[in-house]
Amino acid sequence: MRTGPESNEELRVTHAPGGSDAFARATNEILANVSERLSSRANVSASAWRTTDATSVFSGLQSNGFSLRPQYAIRSGTTIAIEARSYTFDATSRATASNSGGGFGSRDDQLGISFSTYLRQYYFNSSAFLGNTTRSVSLGTSSTVTDRSPRNYWTTNAGWSGVGGIIEVQARIDQTRDRGGFVNQQNMFGIRAEQLVLPGLGGIRGEGDLQRVSSFGGENATIMRAGIAIPLMSGFAFKIDAERNSIFRSVSGRVPWILGARFEHALTVPMLRTPGTSGYVYEDLNGNQRRDPNEPGMPGAIVRRGGETAVADASGKYRVGGDAKQPISIDEASLPDGWSASGAGRGDLSVSLSTAAEVELVVAPRSGISPIQVDLSKAHVVARDSVGAEWAAIMTGPTTATFQALPVGSYKLEFDLSELSEPLVPRGPIPLLIVTGKDSKSITITLDPRPIRMWNGSPGRSGAQKNDSLPVKKTPVTTPKKNDSPSGDETPVATPNQNHS
Amino acid sequence: MSRSQKSGARIFALVGVLSLSACLKSTEPQPSLLQLNGSWNYTGVQTVPVQETLTGTLIISRESGTSFQGQLNLVGVNSQTQQQRILSGSVSGSESGTDVIDFDANLAAETTPRRHVGQIVADTITGTWVSSADGAMASGTFRVEREPK
Numbered sequence: 001m002r003t004g005p006e007s008n009e010e011l012r013v014t015h016a017p018g019g020s021d022a023f024a025r026a027t028n029e030i031l032a033n034v035s036e037r038l039s040s041r042a043n044v045s046a047s048a049w050r051t052t053d054a055t056s057v058f059s060g061l062q063s064n065g066f067s068l069r070p071q072y073a074i075r076s077g078t079t080i081a082i083e084a085r086s087y088t089f090d091a092t093s094r095a096t097a098s099n100s101g102g103g104f105g106s107r108d109d110q111l112g113i114s115f116s117t118y119l120r121q122y123y124f125n126s127s128a129f130l131g132n133t134t135r136s137v138s139l140g141t142s143s144t145v146t147d148r149s150p151r152n153y154w155t156t157n158a159g160w161s162g163v164g165g166i167i168e169v170q171a172r173i174d175q176t177r178d179r180g181g182f183v184n185q186q187n188m189f190g191i192r193a194e195q196l197v198l199p200g201l202g203g204i205r206g207e208g209d210l211q212r213v214s215s216f217g218g219e220n221a222t223i224m225r226a227g228i229a230i231p232l233m234s235g236f237a238f239k240i241d242a243e244r245n246s247i248f249r250s251v252s253g254r255v256p257w258i259l260g261a262r263f264e265h266a267l268t269v270p271m272l273r274t275p276g277t278s279g280y281v282y283e284d285l286n287g288n289q290r291r292d293p294n295e296p297g298m299p300g301a302i303v304r305r306g307g308e309t310a311v312a313d314a315s316g317k318y319r320v321g322g323d324a325k326q327p328i329s330i331d332e333a334s335l336p337d338g339w340s341a342s343g344a345g346r347g348d349l350s351v352s353l354s355t356a357a358e359v360e361l362v363v364a365p366r367s368g369i370s371p372i373q374v375d376l377s378k379a380h381v382v383a384r385d386s387v388g389a390e391w392a393a394i395m396t397g398p399t400t401a402t403f404q405a406l407p408v409g410s411y412k413l414e415f416d417l418s419e420l421s422e423p424l425v426p427r428g429p430i431p432l433l434i435v436t437g438k439d440s441k442s443i444t445i446t447l448d449p450r451p452i453r454m455w456n457g458s459p460g461r462s463g464a465q466k467n468d469s470l471p472v473k474k475t476p477v478t479t480p481k482k483n484d485s486p487s488g489d490e491t492p493v494a495t496p497n498q499n500h501s
Numbered sequence: 502m503s504r505s506q507k508s509g510a511r512i513f514a515l516v517g518v519l520s521l522s523a524c525l526k527s528t529e530p531q532p533s534l535l536q537l538n539g540s541w542n543y544t545g546v547q548t549v550p551v552q553e554t555l556t557g558t559l560i561i562s563r564e565s566g567t568s569f570q571g572q573l574n575l576v577g578v579n580s581q582t583q584q585q586r587i588l589s590g591s592v593s594g595s596e597s598g599t600d601v602i603d604f605d606a607n608l609a610a611e612t613t614p615r616r617h618v619g620q621i622v623a624d625t626i627t628g629t630w631v632s633s634a635d636g637a638m639a640s641g642t643f644r645v646e647r648e649p650k
Contacts, residue, residue, distance in 0.1 A: 020549040020550055020638055021548070023551075025637050026637075026638065051638075055549050055640055056548050057548050057549075058629065058631065061631065061640070063638075091618075091629070091631050093618075093628070096642075100620070104616070106616070137618055139618060139619075145601070147595070213591075223609070245589055245609065247574065247591070247609075248574050248589040
């Protein structure tokens, strides 16, 4: 199976040796479904299948079929479609004590047009098909007899569907001409209601059908069904049904009402699944390492835990097996360029877009005195993210400190200038470094020289420059593991100067 | 509208009416060659997908040439759970060859007809039936015997 936003393809091959005798659909089944979006308004779907089977009654059962359905959206909610379909069926029955066995088959070819529209809670569907049916029979001593007859039908339904239930009107005309000259025309007109809230009755819902079938065997038939569902405690409901079908007659020839009563309770049964962990790989757009409602999933991301691997689906959801105590890591090779994983975890895993950022250091001239020359190559610039992790820059120029890959987020800049030849102080307030996307960020920080205090002759005072007034925080820069991978191996760090404590 | 256009429209309308009436009106019934009219006792078994015994009545109410129509009323009993269900609907079929009866039962509870094919010997028809929807099949055997008058 391949699923995408524009297309779906499915190929299924099934072999069940027991066949339908062992509750399978068939012994062998091959099925192909294709759906392709051709444009914003047009799409086409096609399917083909073939089954072969054998049962205690039939030594061979075969069916083949295909359908092709191009569809066009006239406007939002309104579509028109043309459908061609063909279906072939062949059965070979086993000989029994009372029956010498034989074979029979049929073939149906149809071409039709369908129209479907809805407006708010109202809907209307109609379709008409023209075609023919070919039948063949070969039983006992009879030679094969083949009969071909037209078969046409038109069907329409229209209704209203809402939280208060469904009300629908249905009509169908089915027409077949047989070999004897009959036009077997069956007309059906009906109205049905489902889950209909009955006003003023405290949540009791009603449902019912009324169908009139005419021109069938020269007789008309009326089918009536009505029922109510009374909600009880704890999700239980009591249902009463009554049905009257004029086709079904009792031994006395009367058409009876068939009554039924039952208690119902809907249960949600969890799916049985193998042990594992599921979550989402998501784009952490604001760098807070929490999945917020507007943060989309990252489809195609590969997650690993031990030897187990899984791929995130179109919504970014993954499910991976392995030891639940071990963290799950993202294979960064599976991420698009510029994206990196924020770390290992167990549920939702964040990825973020990494961006280069530069901090331009400008040394301000000492007031009233000549400009000073300072070698800034030993300056250390650190960015601290919202959870306190440190990201270190390297000096890529005489006055430029560069973060080669910073995830999206806001960073507080910190400076360690203690190794410089001249004592400098960052001019406050120091702005936040905000990384929002792919574009490189640049920020300028002015470094002020410490004011020179001249000796005034007082004892105990030194005339030399002093560093004790500098509020520079020295931040130790280390290179810990970025990810705590389950294997104990160090996950490669995207840039060697990134530190994520 | 010109004269030729008027005559063309008349011919078109006539052809349309004739075509429509040909489609909608049945051909007059012909004498029956089968004499199947009446009530028949139906017994059968569904072997796939679940074992079910079928008992009921087949009523043939209309015949023409080799074709017939009627209705089928059945009670199906699941062999494992003993749960019962009612199956009823119309029947339409024909005689193929000299002794083969072929009919569809359009049962209300099912989306596709059950095709029955059997051999008729005197007043008994025995055969097999099968229905198939998108490759999922149901099948079994049946026997119908004319009810004694």
